[in-house]
Amino acid sequence: MELRGITKRFPGVVANHDIDITVRRGTVHALVGENGAGKSTLMKILYGMQKPDEGTIAVDGEQVSFHNPGDAIARGIGMVHQHFMLADYLTVLENVVLGSEKLYGIGDRARARIKEISDAYGLGVRPDVMVEDLGVADRQRVEILKVLYRGARTLILDEPTAVLVPQEVDALFDNLRELKAEGLTVIFISHKLGEVLSVADEITVIRRGTTVGTADPANTTPKQLAELMVGSELPSPETRESTVTDTPMLTVDDLRLTATDPDGVVRAVLDGITFTIHKGEVLGIAGVEGNGQSELVDAIMGMRHLDTGVLTLDGADISRTPTRKRREDGMAVIPEDRHRHGLLLEAPLWENRILGHVTERPNSKGAFLDLKAARADTERIVREYDVRTPGIEVTAASLSGGNQQKLIVGREMSHAPKLLIAAHPTRGVDVGAQAQIWDQIREARREGLAVLLISADLDELIGLSDTLRVMYRGRLVADADPATITPEELGSAMTGAASGHLEAPAESGTDAESGPDTADTDPRDGGEDR
Amino acid sequence: MKKFDKERLLLGIAAPVLAIVVAFLVTALVLAATGKEPFSAFGIMFDYGVKSDSQVYILNKATTYYLAGLAVAVGFRMNLFNIGVDGQYRLAAFFAAAVGGALTLPGALQIPLIILTAMIVGAMWAGIAGVLKVTRGVSEVVSTIMLNAIATAIIGYLLQQGRLGHLDEAGTKISTTPLPESSHFFEFPTTPTPVWGFIVVAVVAGIAYWFTLSRTRFGFDLRTVGQSGSAAEASGVNVKKMVVTSMLISGAVAGLVGMPTLLNDSYEYSGDFPIGIGFTGIAIALLGRNHPIGIALGALLWGFLERGTGKLEFEGYDKEIVGVIQGVIVLCVVIAYEVVRRYGLKRQQSKVGAELAAQAARNSDQQEVSA
Numbered sequence: 001m002e003l004r005g006i007t008k009r010f011p012g013v014v015a016n017h018d019i020d021i022t023v024r025r026g027t028v029h030a031l032v033g034e035n036g037a038g039k040s041t042l043m044k045i046l047y048g049m050q051k052p053d054e055g056t057i058a059v060d061g062e063q064v065s066f067h068n069p070g071d072a073i074a075r076g077i078g079m080v081h082q083h084f085m086l087a088d089y090l091t092v093l094e095n096v097v098l099g100s101e102k103l104y105g106i107g108d109r110a111r112a113r114i115k116e117i118s119d120a121y122g123l124g125v126r127p128d129v130m131v132e133d134l135g136v137a138d139r140q141r142v143e144i145l146k147v148l149y150r151g152a153r154t155l156i157l158d159e160p161t162a163v164l165v166p167q168e169v170d171a172l173f174d175n176l177r178e179l180k181a182e183g184l185t186v187i188f189i190s191h192k193l194g195e196v197l198s199v200a201d202e203i204t205v206i207r208r209g210t211t212v213g214t215a216d217p218a219n220t221t222p223k224q225l226a227e228l229m230v231g232s233e234l235p236s237p238e239t240r241e242s243t244v245t246d247t248p249m250l251t252v253d254d255l256r257l258t259a260t261d262p263d264g265v266v267r268a269v270l271d272g273i274t275f276t277i278h279k280g281e282v283l284g285i286a287g288v289e290g291n292g293q294s295e296l297v298d299a300i301m302g303m304r305h306l307d308t309g310v311l312t313l314d315g316a317d318i319s320r321t322p323t324r325k326r327r328e329d330g331m332a333v334i335p336e337d338r339h340r341h342g343l344l345l346e347a348p349l350w351e352n353r354i355l356g357h358v359t360e361r362p363n364s365k366g367a368f369l370d371l372k373a374a375r376a377d378t379e380r381i382v383r384e385y386d387v388r389t390p391g392i393e394v395t396a397a398s399l400s401g402g403n404q405q406k407l408i409v410g411r412e413m414s415h416a417p418k419l420l421i422a423a424h425p426t427r428g429v430d431v432g433a434q435a436q437i438w439d440q441i442r443e444a445r446r447e448g449l450a451v452l453l454i455s456a457d458l459d460e461l462i463g464l465s466d467t468l469r470v471m472y473r474g475r476l477v478a479d480a481d482p483a484t485i486t487p488e489e490l491g492s493a494m495t496g497a498a499s500g501h502l503e504a505p506a507e508s509g510t511d512a513e514s515g516p517d518t519a520d521t522d523p524r525d526g527g528e529d530r
Numbered sequence: 531m532k533k534f535d536k537e538r539l540l541l542g543i544a545a546p547v548l549a550i551v552v553a554f555l556v557t558a559l560v561l562a563a564t565g566k567e568p569f570s571a572f573g574i575m576f577d578y579g580v581k582s583d584s585q586v587y588i589l590n591k592a593t594t595y596y597l598a599g600l601a602v603a604v605g606f607r608m609n610l611f612n613i614g615v616d617g618q619y620r621l622a623a624f625f626a627a628a629v630g631g632a633l634t635l636p637g638a639l640q641i642p643l644i645i646l647t648a649m650i651v652g653a654m655w656a657g658i659a660g661v662l663k664v665t666r667g668v669s670e671v672v673s674t675i676m677l678n679a680i681a682t683a684i685i686g687y688l689l690q691q692g693r694l695g696h697l698d699e700a701g702t703k704i705s706t707t708p709l710p711e712s713s714h715f716f717e718f719p720t721t722p723t724p725v726w727g728f729i730v731v732a733v734v735a736g737i738a739y740w741f742t743l744s745r746t747r748f749g750f751d752l753r754t755v756g757q758s759g760s761a762a763e764a765s766g767v768n769v770k771k772m773v774v775t776s777m778l779i780s781g782a783v784a785g786l787v788g789m790p791t792l793l794n795d796s797y798e799y800s801g802d803f804p805i806g807i808g809f810t811g812i813a814i815a816l817l818g819r820n821h822p823i824g825i826a827l828g829a830l831l832w833g834f835l836e837r838g839t840g841k842l843e844f845e846g847y848d849k850e851i852v853g854v855i856q857g858v859i860v861l862c863v864v865i866a867y868e869v870v871r872r873y874g875l876k877r878q879q880s881k882v883g884a885e886l887a888a889q890a891a892r893n894s895d896q897q898e899v900s901a
Contacts, residue, residue, distance in 0.1 A: 303763055324766030333764065341764040344757045346875065351750075356765035358750050369745055390885040397875060398882040 006055035033206035048072040078152030093127040166491040193222040243280035249450035255309030284465030292474035330418035345397040350378040385410035402433035458487040549862035575838030591833035598811025599825035601783035614674025616808025617681030622652035623788025627799035631707030648785035656781025660774040705800030715793035726794035
């Protein structure tokens, strides 16, 4: 497949210009670039959702022009979206045939075809399982199978690893290699440069709407690649000078939270959670998503009532305090799902700046809003936190994910927080914004902020945290020293394979920084239930 | 930045105008299909609608409709569908009329007392739905519509002789005891008929609605819940409390709906007290996009349509045609808003993207020069 001189203009401006990409058949071709660099526009053009103003697309040497995704599929180009589009209450078979009933019917012929594809590429998809019973990785394989079932020979994968743990990523890459071996072409979009390097045969870097270069994964380091991507020196998440103090900021003592299943069974979603975060400390929680991290955040924020346990913030018992009071008292939150919990998408930026801090200055005086001050402060946040926007009257929905996140970080940092709960603070955020957010967290930590960091990005967890805990099935099963642990070890603890204190290999204990971490956390809850 | 604002205003006006134009076209088709000449019908409506007595009629009707629209809009801003405005205002007007008829205080005391009674009764009635929603998860759509029926039954039961009913001298009509002269609300002495003084209250209510929603913390919380319940909860709003509070407010405003009629016109609650205004309020709130000025325009339009079609009957047209126009307007409005909203959002997104790309391109040019 060849793209030549692709240019896409939006009224008055150019979003993509002179994009040249050549994707060879039977390769994994990675496309990397910051959010807003023009990757999504390009993908939409490739997938027939938008028409380029200039330039040509050629598939197998033949010029084509796509008017809709149907045309693209007919040419063998299929897209696996970042957000899965599966119906939970249908089986895998039903999901796959949905909308393509004409291909192989909906019965045994379709099932046989699914089996055939699944076996051919080692996808291991079981056609008669309900999608709701599948994990994230399995769902992704169903999505891939869906595209293959429709006859795609070229797959576009949009940030496929964002939702996976390291082991699952490896499995996905094995699948991709199988696809490649069968002569299929994969276009792989990602932010995670290490992964790109490990799976791609060729890499194209996009910056500010145009292709800035290609890289050969064999002799490129992630750092070089990232620099090509952002066009400058790149920071890392690592914080090695310790700022941990002895003053506890948040103490969680024997927290237990139960939930009732639809069929009436009460089960504990959080049990025996005990930890302390000191001023200037970042406590990282590792874990496969769905093991109680969201519930923990909800419990600390006061959105769910504790069954038992005591929460203490800066010496005050807040176990029964309403959410608003907790926020006023210095709890800042970067929520896991910023669209659902952190923003009013259809409201202007300045209203989003008020969100969550409506009772505090500069947003209000007494019972009345101070629109002028709120607007002025929004301008300040936009400036200081480098939120790229044409103004503060645009809706939050019009910003890219990274800029939305920068706005949230700016807002939360503007009220002199004592505790920051950061759930996946850089998820779906481009490299430039990621570095800024890390800097902000580090900066605030230096000034005595306590941070509860929850992340699926293990490099981020290890790099930023002073102390690490592993959460598995609602319990903290293991603790680790971020100075010595490797992502692989952490990954295996996340699957429940290891517990207790994760001993670092060979050179453990030699690192001087490891001192404060383990000393002031309570090892009691680590793995006692196993 | 001003550009975005102007555009938003333009898009905001585009939807209702589009809807009204389409509604008139559809109505013209309906009229043509029944073998009548459509455009002369519109001519008649318009000529008659702008006469001075019609203007008074329209203003008085619109006063009632405006309050009904506001009552519904308070719920809409919260994503609550208060279908029960109808039962709330009737029950409120009934008890207010009963209280007013039973007392003979000076007007300065009695009128506020009557209005307050109405607001409290309306709030309580709506509050039932609010409490049911937060404690038992009952949809307010279902509970308020049932409460409408219950209100009808309660009024029917109490509006009897020996209870709160009062038989007039001719012995033909049962109503609450008529209000004393002192409780009649003032009027503007316009000719040929007076404009109800309650229009002032309606305007004040509109201003209070605007101010509360856009300038107070409470209003911000309320709008937050309406836009995203999950974000509101995370931001520290007690969503359950907010549901109950906004139902109470919606009900209190609904309590005002019957007041223009009671205090400026009928002075009693009888079997011919206007019904169904709560539903009109839903249409008007939709048409006015829950905006205080939009609702006012919607209320005036509704009054105008009703006035105009009254005349159509004399000219040999079917008066049901107004129902067709109103129905089609509401349908078109709902569709047009959604279309315009999505279009506006998309347009803004691509615009922002475009502006940023332009900025970035400028920056990168500079960088490349300096590099």
